[in-house]
Amino acid sequence: MSRKKIVAGNWKMNTSLQEAKNLVERITEQINEFDDIIKIIIPPFPYLEAVAGLLSNKANFYSGAQNCHTNPGGAFTGEVSANMLSSVGCNYVLIGHSERRQYFKEKDADFVLKIKEALKHNLHPVFCIGETIHERKTDNHFKIVTEQLTNVLNQFSLEEFSRFVLAYEPVWAIGTGETATSKQAQEMHAFIRSVVTDIYDSTIANNVSILYGGSCNAQNARELFACKDVDGGLIGGASLNADDFCKIIFSF
Numbered sequence: 505m506s507r508k509k510i511v512a513g514n515w516k517m518n519t520s521l522q523e524a525k526n527l528v529e530r531i532t533e534q535i536n537e538f539d540d541i542i543k544i545i546i547p548p549f550p551y552l553e554a555v556a557g558l559l560s561n562k563a564n565f566y567s568g569a570q571n572c573h574t575n576p577g578g579a580f581t582g583e584v585s586a587n588m589l590s591s592v593g594c595n596y597v598l599i600g601h602s603e604r605r606q607y608f609k610e611k612d613a614d615f616v617l618k619i620k621e622a623l624k625h626n627l628h629p630v631f632c633i634g635e636t637i638h639e640r641k642t643d644n645h646f647k648i649v650t651e652q653l654t655n656v657l658n659q660f661s662l663e664e665f666s667r668f669v670l671a672y673e674p675v676w677a678i679g680t681g682e683t684a685t686s687k688q689a690q691e692m693h694a695f696i697r698s699v700v701t702d703i704y705d706s707t708i709a710n711n712v713s714i715l716y717g718g719s720c721n722a723q724n725a726r727e728l729f730a731c732k733d734v735d736g737g738l739i740g741g742a743s744l745n746a747d748d749f750c751k752i753i754f755s756f
């Protein structure tokens with residue numbers, strides 16, 4: 505993908521089916537069809553087909569999943585494969601979200617397998633990275649983000665990486681109301697591009713979209729999105745309110 509402005513709403517484990525449909529309708533009715541911003545709605549699995557259906561005739565709107573399994577199919581009770589996601593019209597999939605790392609103990613090796621499955625089924629991986637508060641306070645944030653990136657990206661060719669979106673989500677900012685300052689976000693996003701340059705080259709590093717996530721909301725999005733290396737946001741809490749989510753989209 506060439507570098508694009510993107511706003512993605514990660515609904516996490518929230519909404520009923522009816523609430524999900526209402527939210528999509530209230531978002532899409534406010535959005536001008538002719539803007540060039542990619543909007544990605546990431547509902548819980550059971551609503552993906554319905555959400556993808558509602559978005560199918562809306563320009564620049566796409567659906568995404570919050571996770572996929574490492575395997576293509578088989579005896580994995582309770583799991584969902586990338587193939588299934590693509591068969592219901594899904595376009596993107598979050599990989600490596602900090603909640604998956606923290607609560608489900610997912611590791612770099614899992615992310616590699618998940619991304620391979622996602623790419624095989626024409627899904628764009630939205631690969632999430634970011635440091636904990638302890639890692640930032642001990643001045644290890646650049647080291648951790650470098651490791652998170654290299655351990656996974658080293659397993660993918662430049663052509664494969666060209667289909668990625670990256671999301672920098674400092675764990676201390678997710679769901680806490682504490683946002684990275686625009687200075688901190690810009691500094692890390694520029695650093696991420698330098699790591700991508702080292703792994704691949706500067707052309708691909710300039711082309712990858714890097715989203716900021718972590719308490720991004722209708723009040724702070726404008727300042728964050730104005731940063732040179734911030735290409736948009738991965739929004740949790742504020743994406744559950746249609747007006748707030750649209751205000752974030754209007755913040756570019």
Ligand code: PGA
Nearest residue numbers: 678679718719739740741
């Ligand atoms: P938040 O979540 O916006 O509620 O902090 C962001 C995320 O987890 O992607």
